[in-house]
Amino acid sequence: MEASKYDRYRAKAISHQFAESVKKKTPFVSVIYEVTDGPGTSKQFEWQGYFSEATHERTVESLRRSGCTFPGDDVTNLSGLGSKEVEIQVEQTDYGPRVAWVNEPRVSSVNEDQKLDKNAKASLAARLKGTLISMRAGGAPAPKKTSAADAASAFAANDDGAEPAKATGTDDIPF
Numbered sequence: 801m802e803a804s805k806y807d808r809y810r811a812k813a814i815s816h817q818f819a820e821s822v823k824k825k826t827p828f829v830s831v832i833y834e835v836t837d838g839p840g841t842s843k844q845f846e847w848q849g850y851f852s853e854a855t856h857e858r859t860v861e862s863l864r865r866s867g868c869t870f871p872g873d874d875v876t877n878l879s880g881l882g883s884k885e886v887e888i889q890v891e892q893t894d895y896g897p898r899v900a901w902v903n904e905p906r907v908s909s910v911n912e913d914q915k916l917d918k919n920a921k922a923s924l925a926a927r928l929k930g931t932l933i934s935m936r937a938g939g940a941p942a943p944k945k946t947s948a949a950d951a952a953s954a955f956a957a958n959d960d961g962a963e964p965a966k967a968t969g970t971d972d973i974p975f
Contacts, residue, residue, distance in 0.1 A: 806889035807897075809835045809843070810905055813866045813882040827851045829859070831866070831881070833888050833899060845890050847899035851875070862886075862902035 811833035820827050828850040835843045849859030860875065867883030889901040916924065 806891050806900060808906075809833075809845075809888050809890065810837045810885050811835050811845070811888045812885055814844070816878055816881060818876060821850070829863070829878075831863075831899075831902075833886070833902075836885055845888060845897055845899045847888065847902055849902075865902055865904055 813831045814834045815832045817830045818827065819830055828848050831847045831849065833845050833847060835845075847862070849855070849862055851859055860870075863870075863878065863881065865884065865886050867880040868878045869880040871877050871879050885905055887903045887905045888899045889903065890897050891900045
């Protein structure tokens with residue numbers, strides 16, 4: 801898997817300013833986001849959302865994600881900006897870091913049918929308690945238990961002509 805060219809942060813908008821691009825005179829909004837969690841919590845990054853024909857819908861979508869309610873359907877009324885946490889994707893440019901995307905915060909991909917209920921969690925806890933105790937004590941996790949028949953069939957699968965090991969009736973694997 802290729803590494804992302806973006807650094808991802810959870811952040812909230814803390815200020816904004818409307819402006820116009822120098823060359824094309826395209827209106828845009830500059831929003832400053834402040835990181836809200838993790839090691840970069842003191843970091844701030846700028847995002848510029850443009851209101852061109854090609855980009856205005858994505859700009860409005862990003863502002864809504866950041867909490868804007870646009871009272872009176874006025875795109876310049878950013879009431880609510882910063883009331884919602886977002887995930888910003890920051891890329892490094894020749895001019896320094898900039899926010900490339902403003903997205904909904906990532907959430908778990910686990911659906912309701914996959915969630916463990918109280919009994920399943922208790923069973924998992926009981927099954928792995930010995931592993932936690934062993935690892936806390938500095939030992940390796942307990943070896944997976946195999947039956948003598950499993951061990952014998954594993955050796956029988958060896959095709960080097962050697963005679964398979966005899967089942968010993970213990971859980972010890974002879975190596």
